[in-house]
Amino acid sequence: MTPFELIDWPCPATTGERHDELALVFDRGRAQRVLVLPAWFDEANKLRRQTVEVMRRLDLSDVDSVLPDLPGNNESAAPLAEQTLESWREAARAAAEHFRATHVLTIRAGVLLTPDGIPGWRYAPTSGAKVLRSLLRARTIASREAGPAERTEDLQARARREGIELAGWRIGAEMFRELEEAEPATQLIDIEQASVGGSGLWLRAEPDEDPEQADALAAMIAIQLGGA
Amino acid sequence: MTVDQHHLGPSRTEIDAKLRRILVDALGLDEDRVAGFDNDTGLFGHLPELDSMAVAGLLTEMEDQLDIIIDDEDVDGEMLETYGGLLAFAEAKAASA
Numbered sequence: 001m002t003p004f005e006l007i008d009w010p011c012p013a014t015t016g017e018r019h020d021e022l023a024l025v026f027d028r029g030r031a032q033r034v035l036v037l038p039a040w041f042d043e044a045n046k047l048r049r050q051t052v053e054v055m056r057r058l059d060l061s062d063v064d065s066v067l068p069d070l071p072g073n074n075e076s077a078a079p080l081a082e083q084t085l086e087s088w089r090e091a092a093r094a095a096a097e098h099f100r101a102t103h104v105l106t107i108r109a110g111v112l113l114t115p116d117g118i119p120g121w122r123y124a125p126t127s128g129a130k131v132l133r134s135l136l137r138a139r140t141i142a143s144r145e146a147g148p149a150e151r152t153e154d155l156q157a158r159a160r161r162e163g164i165e166l167a168g169w170r171i172g173a174e175m176f177r178e179l180e181e182a183e184p185a186t187q188l189i190d191i192e193q194a195s196v197g198g199s200g201l202w203l204r205a206e207p208d209e210d211p212e213q214a215d216a217l218a219a220m221i222a223i224q225l226g227g228a
Numbered sequence: 229m230t231v232d233q234h235h236l237g238p239s240r241t242e243i244d245a246k247l248r249r250i251l252v253d254a255l256g257l258d259e260d261r262v263a264g265f266d267n268d269t270g271l272f273g274h275l276p277e278l279d280s281m282a283v284a285g286l287l288t289e290m291e292d293q294l295d296i297i298i299d300d301e302d303v304d305g306e307m308l309e310t311y312g313g314l315l316a317f318a319e320a321k322a323a324s325a
Contacts, residue, residue, distance in 0.1 A: 042281055130288065138284035140300055145280065152300050167281055199253035203289055205282035208256060 002026050002059050004052070009098050011071060012090045014082050022075050023068040023095065024052065026059040032225050033064040034120070035101035037092055037110030040131060041169045042138075043202040044073065049209045050201050051107060057218030063225060065105075068095040070113075081163055081170040085128075085178035089113050105221065106188065108202060114185035121221060123191040124200055128182030135166035191220060243318050246293055251311075254286045267312025272305075283308065296321040 005027065008020040027033075036055060039047040055065040070088050072080030092113040096104065104120035106113070111125040136152050143150040155164060160180075163173040171179075193200045196216045201208050248262045255277040272278050278286075287298050298321070307317045 134281075134284045134288045137287060137303075138281040141283050141303060142280035144303070199249075203250075203254045203285055204256045205254065205277045205279065205285075206256065 001056065002028055004055070009068060009095060011068075012087075012094050013071070013078065014084070014087050019071075019078065021069045021071060021078075021091070023066050023099070024055075025064070025066045025099070026055055027064050027066065027099075030062055030064045031102070032062070033066070033100060033102045034058060034221070035092070035096050035099060035104045035115075035118070036065055036067045037104060037106045037113050038067060038070075039108035039110060039202060041109075041135060042167050043108050046202050046204060046207045047107060049207060050214060053209055053211070053214040054105075054218050057214055058221065061218065061222035061225075063222060066095065066099045066101065068092075068099075079170075081172045083172065084174045085112065085182055089115075103221075103225070104188070106185075111184040111188070112179075112182045114188060120188050121191050121224075122184060122188040123196075123217065124193050124202075125184035125190070127184060128179030132166075132176070132179050135169070135171075138167050189224070191217065195220070240319060243294065243322055244315060247290070247315055247318055250286065250289050250293060254282060254289060265311040267310060267315070269311040270309065271311060271314060272308035290318060294318055294322055294325075296325050 004024050009023050010018045011021040013019045038051055058065045069076050070091050071078035072083045093115045096115045104118045106122045108126050109131050111122045159176040196213050198213055252259050252262050307313050
């Protein structure tokens with residue numbers, strides 16, 4: 001088994017310059033190289049460990065993989081509130097090019113950043129509207145408990161103008177407006193949760209892992225790569 | 229005349245089974261434990277797993293799987309307090325969907 005490495009990669013910044021972001025990579029210079037675009041916001045935390053578990057299994061199947069931090073996430077020095085759908089798409093494009101990705105695996109909302117011209121898979125894709133719906137709902141439920149109560153429509157109207165903090169994530173106004181319209185890219189091969197078995201780990205209240213699901217997901221990709 | 233099953237609403241037992249499945253998935257609870265839930269089993273405020281983010285995920289999953297839309301004003305203490313309350317809500321929504 002190859003130990004993973006954490007390395008810097010040059011990411012385009014919203015200011016037009018470049019800055020370094022971190023990436024977790026299994027890289028032995030093999031022919032098949034998968035760019036992993038992870039789940040977002042609270043789902044990012046719940047799925048992080050499982051995502052790396054899938055990458056470990058790809059490594060054992062002789063497939064390189066790379067999991068880049070998007071600007072504003074994890075160890076990034078860039079402010080999350082300044083990110084837009086376009087800045088993240090640009091980051092995904094740049095990561096694909098920098099790491100010479102041959103394929104892409106998107107997880108949940110990661111599908112919204114699919115770079116053009118790279119084949120691959122979309123695991124349990126979701127729309128931007130659904131991402132926002134869960135986050136907004138968490139906020140209205142919490143504010144109803146703690147008071148004063150907030151209405152979804154009021155929060156949406158304000159978020160479109162000045163951005164909003166949802167479940168601890170600071171989402172800028174432009175990002176919010178873009179997400180309301182963002183639909184999953186359709187050119188990738190679907191991996192539905194039913195074919196992975198069990199229930200989606202993003203549904204769980206706490207982060208978790210599932211070795212059998214990781215086996216199934218990695219096997220589907222490895223088999224299709226082997227036959228390609 | 230044949231009955232077009234596709235256009236009939238989901239049965240009560242079907243909604244009950246789906247709802248229990250969603251609770252198992254969303255809360256990571258034991259299947260046997262959820263199978264033992266009755267109408268008076270406490271949910272929000274009784275299960276430490278069920279914080280506001282978990283409730284939000286639960287409701288979004290209910291929308292997807294039961295093909296219903298849940299509005300702000302639907303979400304109140306009564307609906308979330310017990311399993312019976314949540315089931316009655318899901319049935320009413322599915323019937324009007």
